[in-house]
Amino acid sequence: MQPVIALVGRPNVGKSTLFNRLTRTRDALVADLPGLTRDRQYGTGKLGGRSYLVVDTGGFEPEQKNGIVAEMARQTRQAIDEADAVIFVLDARGGLQIEDEEVASYLRRSGRPVFLAVNKAEGLGEQFPASDFHALGLGEPIPISAAHGQGMDELMEVVLGALPPEDAEPLPGEEEGPRIAVLGRPNVGKSTLVNRMLGEERVIVFDMPGTTRDSIYIPFERQGKRYVMIDTAGVRRRARVQGGIEKLSVIKTIKAIEDATVAILVLDARTEISEQDAHLAGMALQAGRALIIAVNKWDNLEQHQRDWIKTQLERRLPFLTYAPVHFISALHGTGVGDLYKSIDKLAAGSSRHFSTAQLNKILADALAAHQPPLVGGRRIKLRYVHQGGHNPITLVVHGTRMDELPEAYRRYLEATFRKALKLEGVTVRMVFKQGE
Numbered sequence: 026m027q028p029v030i031a032l033v034g035r036p037n038v039g040k041s042t043l044f045n046r047l048t049r050t051r052d053a054l055v056a057d058l059p060g061l062t063r064d065r066q067y068g069t070g071k072l073g074g075r076s077y078l079v080v081d082t083g084g085f086e087p088e089q090k091n092g093i094v095a096e097m098a099r100q101t102r103q104a105i106d107e108a109d110a111v112i113f114v115l116d117a118r119g120g121l122q123i124e125d126e127e128v129a130s131y132l133r134r135s136g137r138p139v140f141l142a143v144n145k146a147e148g149l150g151e152q153f154p155a156s157d158f159h160a161l162g163l164g165e166p167i168p169i170s171a172a173h174g175q176g177m178d179e180l181m182e183v184v185l186g187a188l189p190p191e192d193a194e195p196l197p198g199e200e201e202g203p204r205i206a207v208l209g210r211p212n213v214g215k216s217t218l219v220n221r222m223l224g225e226e227r228v229i230v231f232d233m234p235g236t237t238r239d240s241i242y243i244p245f246e247r248q249g250k251r252y253v254m255i256d257t258a259g260v261r262r263r264a265r266v267q268g269g270i271e272k273l274s275v276i277k278t279i280k281a282i283e284d285a286t287v288a289i290l291v292l293d294a295r296t297e298i299s300e301q302d303a304h305l306a307g308m309a310l311q312a313g314r315a316l317i318i319a320v321n322k323w324d325n326l327e328q329h330q331r332d333w334i335k336t337q338l339e340r341r342l343p344f345l346t347y348a349p350v351h352f353i354s355a356l357h358g359t360g361v362g363d364l365y366k367s368i369d370k371l372a373a374g375s376s377r378h379f380s381t382a383q384l385n386k387i388l389a390d391a392l393a394a395h396q397p398p399l400v401g402g403r404r405i406k407l408r409y410v411h412q413g414g415h416n417p418i419t420l421v422v423h424g425t426r427m428d429e430l431p432e433a434y435r436r437y438l439e440a441t442f443r444k445a446l447k448l449e450g451v452t453v454r455m456v457f458k459q460g461e
């Protein structure tokens with residue numbers, strides 16, 4: 026389980042700079058979700074083989090007299106609540122400010138482990154004002170320089186070292202069957218669908234060992250096959266908070282996607298497909314997860330409504346050409362059996378292994394059908410291909426001048442492999458490697 030680490034502090038102390046250091050931004054799972062996270066950023070990082078999720082909370086904007094404003098409170102409180110640890114970023118040069126004290130008092134009450142990263146400490150040496158920051162009563166200040174990349178490993182060693190070891194909450198293993206994440210905006214019918222899928226006759230739900238604060242893994246069996254439902258919708262807890270619409274939690278969503286074998290994106294047939302829907306789909310694809318689209322609330326729709334949502338799908342999610350689409354009614358159970366067929370198919374597809382010989386035969390045929398383009402008068406050469414991994418199926422193509430290979434040709438190859446290997450619906454990640 027990836028720990029979640031929130032960066033908190035007043036503006037200008039260097040949170041964004043630190044965020045960029047701690048995450049390899051280009052690899053970040055998601056940079057930003059419009060409409061949800063205007064000023065929050067999420068990214069993954071790694072230290073000594075252990076990966077973590079970093080959330081940049083934007084900043085406390087103490088514009089109002091009474092200090093921490095409502096906006097910060099709303100944005101940052103959620104991030105702090107969902108975090109396993111907080112890095113409180115301070116400025117060694119600006120010294121301790123009144124706003125820092127306000128942040129500190131909030132953090133003391135949060136009950137989260139807090140670590141003091143005192144930034145801009147490059148070249149300070151003996152002049153590092155440790156005792157000022159020590160006075161916050163939040164532990165030992167750790168000098169860092171985000172801009173110069175100093176103290177990064179030391180900081181993360183302390184932070185990760187204080188968290189429970191990784192294997193404290195083992196994920197259900199692959200042998201327990203595909204892991205299913207049900208994603209979607211609030212109110213599209215996620216809870217109804219999860220309950221329906223688990224509540225079907227002949228579904229046996231097992232007692233679950235791994236109950237965590239953020240999501241719940243529910244192992245179950247249907248028709249002799251095992252699965253694990255990742256309950257992001259908080260179905261089990263929902264019973265107690267009926268009425269209140271749960272806000273979509275980006276962290277929960279990211280974690281669920283990472284843990285999933287197959288993601289089901291639930292859409293509401295009765296509302297417009299929004300930017301949020303597109304982003305959720307994009308997150309699942311970026312993570313390389315097999316994706317199923319479930320258009321819910323299909324019951325009692327007029328023909329024109331059905332046509333309308335189908336047009337919406339084509340217009341708003343044009344990049345989802347290969348994801349299977351199911352029209353379902355979670356409320357009545359219609360189409361739910363077929364969802365399982367897609368889950369089985371995609372889960373099987375995304376864990377397949379292909380021989381290098383088989384892959385190279387397909388590559389040779391693809392090259393014969395359409396040669397790679399000439400760039401600057403010389404033809405780009407693709408030499409061979411092998412499978413680099415599964416879930417997502419990763420195909421590594423070796424060749425010359427790969428950086429000049431046009432996007433259209435990459436897509437052609439991907440589509441050709443997908444077709445030849447019968448990987449409809451499964452994400453295929455193509456990696457193009459420069460050879461000699």
Ligand code: GDP
Pocket residue numbers: 034035036037038039040041042043083084144145146147169170171172173
């Ligand atoms: P944020 O508002 O907390 O996200 O802060 P930023 O990351 O945007 O940084 C604010 C300013 O501090 C920028 O001008 C950075 O270049 C500068 N800064 C960030 N880290 C360091 C550092 O380690 N040393 C110095 N001297 N400046 C830094």
Ligand code: GDP
Pocket residue numbers: 209210211212213214215216217218258271321322323324353354355356357
């Ligand atoms: P969540 O916020 O995504 O978990 O959505 P819920 O499962 O709580 O459902 C939101 C609302 O949509 C509830 O009032 C459900 O009864 C309703 N709903 C869910 N599925 C269907 C469906 O298939 N058809 C219809 N008509 N309503 C549904």
